[in-house]
Amino acid sequence: MLALSLAAVSAAPATPLQSATVSVLATYALFAVFLSFTAFLAARNLLGDVSLRRHALVGPPLAAIAFLAATFEFPPFLALAAALAVDAAAFRYLHDLDRRLLAGVVLIHFVVSVILGAVLFSLVALISSAPG
Template identity: 55%
Template sequence: MDALALQTAASNATVLAVAGTFALFALFLSVTAHVAARNVLGDVEVKKAFAIGPAIAAVAVVSTTFGFNSFLALGIALALDFLLARFLYGQSDRLTAYVVFIHFVVSVIVGVVLFGLLVILSSAPV
């Protein structure tokens, strides 16, 4: 077997880890998208948010895999969030931009809180 093939071959554990990370991140982004849309638009269908989360998570996974610039990936993710929210909720550009801004803010706040809890729990004595 070629040494290069051994170094570049993805194991089943790696594929499972990437798939699990993608699924959890897509779920996280879907929930925060729904919270943002409900906050701005009122009563909205939850299934619309579950179309937004996986698309943005896919941008994150692809950009990380291929080593794209993080700011470029963030811009693409925000643009995709805007386009999907505009299409799914059918609101004006200004209101859609507000939904995307609230989605970004909610995602950052909830992400920081969850990461902080993870750090606190992982540093606890056994």
């Protein structure tokens, strides 16, 4: 009896709110993974051999800042300043860098994120506009 009722619940169609929630959470998770990966690339570029696993801490707070800024319509420069400050704090925590090297890693992380994001967005737009 319990198995039958659980099957009926799981087979129920998703409401628009549930679909929207899943979409937002999936977008947040993908953006956090993307930012963690670009943080790893930036650190590897300047610092040499670094752990990918440690840089998984960098992406989620940056993605949260982006989502909160978009949701509450914060000024873009305020959101960018907050993201750069959190990024610098994360890299300082992970690697204990001096200010000059820290600024270089944060700048490279910003540049790599923008360039790779633009390339991936363009690729998705190109593929989605293909005929057939």
